[in-house]
């Protein structure tokens with residue numbers, strides 16, 4: 418399945434090859450601040466992500482463990498990569514709507530979620546990272 | 554607070570919707586001067602204000618004397634979702650909250666503020 422996506426202004430555009438991981442929602446404090454709400458992300462292996470346009474892409478080292486990618490021109494919240502470098506997360510809001518991705522399978526870091534919303538769907542719920550499905 | 558599911562807000566937030574609230578400007582105060590905010594504007598009036606260093610969305614003026622504040626920046630505020638905007642654009646993968654909101658649309662920013670302030674039901 419090929420996914421395509423972009424930021425609001427077009428200064429970052431990407432395509433993926435391979436099978437994207439199921440969508441995981443992360444409610445950690447970092448994701449809440451960078452999103453303004455919480456994050457939902459799929460992921461691929463780094464070599465399966467092609468940056469068709471990357472002139473706007475800026476990486477911010479949010480912790481020793483990871484960097485967050487956003488568009489420095491329009492502020493769109495786009496990518497997350499762990500220092501280990503084995504996967505790269507793609508935020509679902511950036512992905513073009515011509516592909517219907519399956520529903521969120523897991524919620525992680527619910528211990529840090531905002532008080533203003535409830536998580537009441539059928540997906541797995543984890544207070545921290547999931548056993549198998551981290552935001553990797 | 555309200556959520557907007559339009560595709561602009563999806564890209565800005567990276568998820569299915571934004572989540573934000575509005576406060577009167579006189580009720581808002583910067584505790585640390587915002588010195589590195591990038592502003593991106595569309596002709597339609599949609600705009601994105603964000604920290605140039607880390608990309609987080611930042612509060613910004615909207616409408617007549619209001620401030621837009623992203624919920625994700627706030628520390629443990631418990632307020633219901635009063636308004637959903639552009640819910641027809643809600644992506645199929647988002648099933649994360651089925652909680653009912655009180656109204657489904659508003660005519661303008663002032664009406665949105667009133668809906669959030671009063672939790673009134675307004676017609677789309």
Ligand SMILES: [Zn+2]
Nearest residue numbers: 424426488491
């Ligand atoms: Zn951009």
Ligand SMILES: [Zn+2]
Nearest residue numbers: 443444445448
């Ligand atoms: Zn997170």
Ligand SMILES: [Zn+2]
Nearest residue numbers: 557558559562
């Ligand atoms: Zn919107």
